[in-house]
Amino acid sequence: MSFGPSVHTPAVDYDGTVYVTDEGGFLHAVDRVGQLLWSVHLGVDLYAGPALGLDGTTLVTAGGMLFAVSTAGTVQWSEPLPADRFVHEPAVDSNGVCVVTGSGGTVTGIMTDAGVAGTRVIWQVRPSPGRLTAASMDGHGRIYVGDSAGALHAIDDAPAFQLFAQSDMQQAGNLDVYSLRESYGILDPARTVRVTRASSADRQPATSLDRRVIGYVSHRVTSDDTMVATPRGTREEVMTPPGGAFSATSDETSPAFTPIDDLLGTPKSPHLNEYVAVTSNESGLRRLVFVDLAQPVGSPTAVRPFTPWAAALGVPPALLSQLEPAAVEQSHAAFSPDGRKVAWRAADPSSASGQVWLLWLSSSGWQLVPVGPSYPYNPENPSPVSDEPCFSPDSRWIAVRQGLSLAIYDVASASPPVFTKPPQTADEPFHPSWSPDGTEIAIGVRRGGPRDLHIASGTGFATYVELTGTGDSDEPSYDSFKMPPPRSSASAPTGRCPTRPWRCAGAASTCSTRRTTPSSSPTHYGPPRSWRRC
């Protein structure tokens, strides 16, 4: 028995199931030993093979529609496509956005993930009046198509920073995670997207270095839990569900991802796996725990307390014994992009003092050092969230709130820190996040009541620009995204060297951190691939 006329290029899933289409308009599934599992008729004008979507769906264009077919062979949904003829397999990104190209020159993005209301077509461009190839996608998520006139087209977002933050800007009194786009303190309101819509408060967004997932905290049922989702807020998953390592009433906050090699998608040394670090009160104290993202959610083996996690990294016993002193609470881990440093806040309720600590794999081995002076800590405050450290993209600097100022420390030297503070002395900077190119720091600034996002840049990061004036926007987290072009030299910030000429020990040149970008590149492009260090 054969299939219908002209079978197209098949796709093979991980379990060996083969999906094939034919020009009779059918999609067939065949198991690994050749047994037909099912066939489904999708319509006429079926000219291309399938693509494998998220969640096991198969995506096929037929009759001017895009079909999503489940693993059981039922059509889950179909979406009308713009008028064109589709003869190539679609491409699918990690968010589930399907890119179809037409013989009439159209390129269309269709959201295939669950939970979409209304049209699934989210964008369309027409690079050419001619016949297009299928789409290819590079390691930055840029789309390329060729055409029948020999032109190779690039399709991409306009360069800008992408910033996740918590805000109630569209529903007062209910924090949600928003995605904002900005260039050096100039917000693009049309590109501000509400990522989460739950009636509970969603806050403290964090982004993974590879842009594939975001994390945030939400109080959905009985406790604060850490969620992980795609950057569009779809495929949301609770990483700290009750059962296993966490009880129904345990609170988890302050997620942070261990760094990933943004070229290879693998954990950076010395991390063995990709983790999301959260602060959990499950043990009776708020302590850092590490959730292994490669393990099944809810599995007790997926969760490691700080000390055994650090032991697996090779931290010597003399330092391990100092990581979790009795009765000391911890909150918020910050990981350096180079993978070799982790900073966190520790607070001792008995002495009402807090301290930022740095665990650092230096060239001479592991070190455990305090960052800056200790600070008053109010044990009555159940969430001491005001002193979160963050690293610069070159992993050399730590920015952390210190009183009314933001203090910027050089972790490689004992130099005094640089202090910067918002223009109104009563304002306090919270939750710094350093931009991927190192030129600006996003912070929440409290002006009496609610907080709003500000961008600190320029010499010593002393120039503050208000980014949101909508009230209660805080906890910024940069996504690497497509970075904007550098500013002209007349206004170029020198914030990446945050003080008077900083010189590195043994180096003759002024310290700078620069992204390595091909000199012929007309704009900055994609996430930082590598950083030169002094």
Next chain:
Amino acid sequence: MPITITGFRLPWAMRNHDVNASSRASIPGPADPSVLPAPWPFQAQGEIRGAPAIDYAGNLYVGTTAGQLYRVAPSGTGEVVYAAQAPITTSPALVEAAAVGEGEPPGVGAVYFGGDDGFLRCVDRDGSLLWALTPAQGVPLRSSPAAYRGPGGGLTSVYIGCDDGRLFAVTESSPMSAAMQWEYATAAPLRTSPVLSVDGGSVHVATADGYLHVLDAATGQLRYSR
């Protein structure tokens, strides 16, 4: 559905992304894109019919009906790296070079592409010819090749269909040489692309007369046809 964390592999190694033709990228695409202005588009001679293959550094490898293989940088500049003198109507396939250190992009070890002159060619990242084979000289190869290199590196096997209906498996004995390993004849011109199982153990090929043939990748022995 859990969010799975896996390594990236080559961003777009061949037609339909990978040997199992998932067409699925490892990273998010643009959210609200536009067609980039000058220096884009890059203008090549002839028609582009096969989607570009893309390496870690963002270089695009694309063939044209004018018989040229281009390498185009993400900056929009490009060059002809190999002139085949016969139309290239399909996508090239890439394999990465040997592993490098953390944070360093693996380069392209080899680029495989078929031409209308019947030659399957292998060139290095700069277009220097490493080897060329023709299963049937003059009979066009209009099926995009699938190139498979097992875990841990090793030698590459390339699978490609021919307009005379035969599917060919070519295995490298060294980076500079390769030999035909087996062939399998079908009844209609093969212009679809061979697709492998994820483990590289079986080859799937669909034909214009409506059949799906599944073969052992190592021996070419038919596992089933329907």
